Amino acid sequence: MTDHALRKLRANPRLAELAAFPFDFDVDRAAHGHVEPVRLASGGPLTVVAGDDTGGTYVVCGDGAVLHADSEGGACLIGTSVDEALEVLIGLADWGAFADLTPEDGEERILARTAEVEEEIREHYGIDAEREELLAGLGLARRSPVELVGMLHRALTRTEPDHVLLNARELNAYRFLHDPDEVPPPWEYLGVATDGYADPAAQPLATWTRPVLAQGRTEAVRVALIRRLDAFVMNQGLLRRPDTPGRLDPSPLRELAEEFEHLGDFPQALRAQRLYAALQDTPGERAAAAAAATRLEEAARRAPRVPVVS
Known part of the structure; x- marks a missing residue:
């Protein structure tokens, strides 16, 4: 080059x-x-x-x-x-x-x-x-x-997964030139086979991420998780409970926080955890989620600096 x-x-x-x-x-x-x-x-x-x-x-x-x-x-x-x-x-x-x-x-x-x-x-x-x-x-x-x-x-x-651009403040991903309006679920994004799963959405997120990580495709997993988190941030209606449409189920956000933490991407983990905390129903749940966010905030502060241009 x-x-x-x-x-x-x-x-x-x-x-x-x-x-x-x-x-x-x-x-x-x-x-x-x-x-x-x-x-x-x-x-x-x-x-x-x-x-x-x-x-x-x-x-x-x-x-x-x-x-x-x-x-x-x-x-x-x-x-x-x-x-x-x-x-x-x-x-x-x-x-x-x-x-x-x-x-x-x-x-x-x-x-x-x-x-x-x-x-x-x-x-x-x-x-x-x-x-x-x-x-x-x-x-x-x-x-x-x-x-x-x-x-x-x-x-x-070749843009994805190694050349995905983020807003350095909000950490949301820039869309690709021809991104679909609806972000595919992780198992489709990562190309993981769903044979034998009656309902892929009912499986833990790690079911789809860990096999791909074992292949060394860390950035593919990171981008899939970021785009999934972006979708939830932009449309919290995606978290509605199927059996109770009037209520939200924030548990996918906690799953995302755990997966980002497993990757060592503490800023994205913190981003997911903060939204998870904001959507808790009771003071006790909010306090516990906020405590986890504080721990992630400290980890993010200690993380190596990432090059930023502005």
């Missing part, structure tokens, strides 16, 4: 100007950071290298992969390196218009989408001469739209 193109953009005002417009990769916006503090769920390093004109940012992860984080809480990988991300951004112009395509869609459909998107762009400004000048100046390859869609698709599919 290389970043020679990024160095050239920083050193050459003309190339930086072309990257910023019409290709919306503005290295000068890196100084502004992101619209809010963010971190990776996996805890790795992050560096903001550019921004776009809608408040989004381009962030390089520790392995060199490039995340695009928008200003509305969405994030996804667009390249395995800055050079690759720039080839996609310049070659596809409006990369988001191609994010639903895969190489299996075939050359005819990809080229038709390219013609449609670029025709619309050319109604407002030029991209052809600008593309050639920028690619040449950066020493990047001129690739076909089919190849670029393949590169973008491979990057997108």
Whole structure:
């Protein structure tokens, strides 16, 4: 993985100007950071290298992969390196218009989408001469739209679980580009077989997480748990008791806290435990849950610091 193109953009005002417009990769916006503090769920390093004109940012992860984080809480990988991300951004112009395509869609459909998107762009400004000048100046390859869609698709599919972005204050996950409205249950998210279980939802959460952890897939478990907790935070109606719809059953939150603690992710455990405590019915239950939250708060305070960018 290389970043020679990024160095050239920083050193050459003309190339930086072309990257910023019409290709919306503005290295000068890196100084502004992101619209809010963010971190990776996996805890790795992050560096903001550019921004776009809608408040989004381009962030390089520790392995060199490039995340695009928008200003509305969405994030996804667009390249395995800055050079690759720039080839996609310049070659596809409006990369988001191609994010639903895969190489299996075939050359005819990809080229038709390219013609449609670029025709619309050319109604407002030029991209052809600008593309050639920028690619040449950066020493990047001129690739076909089919190849670029393949590169973008491979990057997108690598976003989870190792490149999931969190709001560093609230610890909720940014949504993936094509996240479904309804978060799948952990056994589906983790791909665990449910043969022999009459009601998978009735099984302890550890039934699904521990076999996956034994495979070394720690980040897959972490992301599945974070997205499940996010769903409960956003819609406490998901905790309604089937037999008594007027009451909530907060026990799934306690389960989540226990699983996060097992992972050593005390900040997320604390987040789950605090909501669990807030939903207790009696003073005694609230006091016991609050005491557990205090213990987790102390553990979270002692936990290693995670890189944050803002």
